[in-house]
Amino acid sequence: MTEATGGIEMDEDSAGTIKKFMFVNRKAPYGTIYALESLEVVLISAAFDQDVSLAFLDDGVYQLKKGQATKAIDVKNFSPTYRALEGYDIEKLYVEKESMDERGLTEDDLIVDVQIMSRAEMADMMDEQDVVLSF
């Protein structure tokens, strides 16, 4: 077992099972550690060949904001990691339109390509999932 990948060996029960996992990100990237530790789960989940998607709503939309400058608060800027998700075959990034509008953000403000959807569409999307992890 290593720190990053401990326990990723699957036993027979889970081999071959593909479930729809959605990671729901609702909090600002800094101020609390939720966003960073959520991303750590997302990266591990890629090793399990599951059907993974990420949803960004409420202050969670700020996680994808361009131009994050964290030097002054002495915290690592982890936003480049969202750009690396494609390399892990995690390409379903959904952002809620109402949350963007409420914060004056547009798709041009985001560091990655996303699919913008309404609150109602987001609810439908959540309904389709097998596992929803909210951070």
Added chain:
Amino acid sequence: MKFGLMINEGPYNHQASDSAYLFAKAAIEKGHKVDRVFFYHDGVYNATKLTQPPQDDRHIVNRWKNLADEHGIDLVVCVAAALRRGIVDENLSPGFRISGLGQLVESGIQSDRLVVFGD
């Protein structure tokens, strides 16, 4: 039904661990199975054996250990979150084990429902 639980907040400071415990107990009483509880974020503080609440208060750490002993629940503490917060084998309460985030994803795959308790 087979449940996996995830706890994302520390004990006493937040209701998450209490709610998860009461949920687990109620589910088991109804004949369901709780396979694994995964402790993440500040939830890893639920696993330190240094916890000493006042005598007239619930002992959240021991309560998890006892429920796990009785019903064969796998109490797993995330290693990365634990190391960040100073939870290591030396101060880990009996009944818990430290392992990787893969155990959480596996719980999501193998359980009928994965229930998250947090903010």
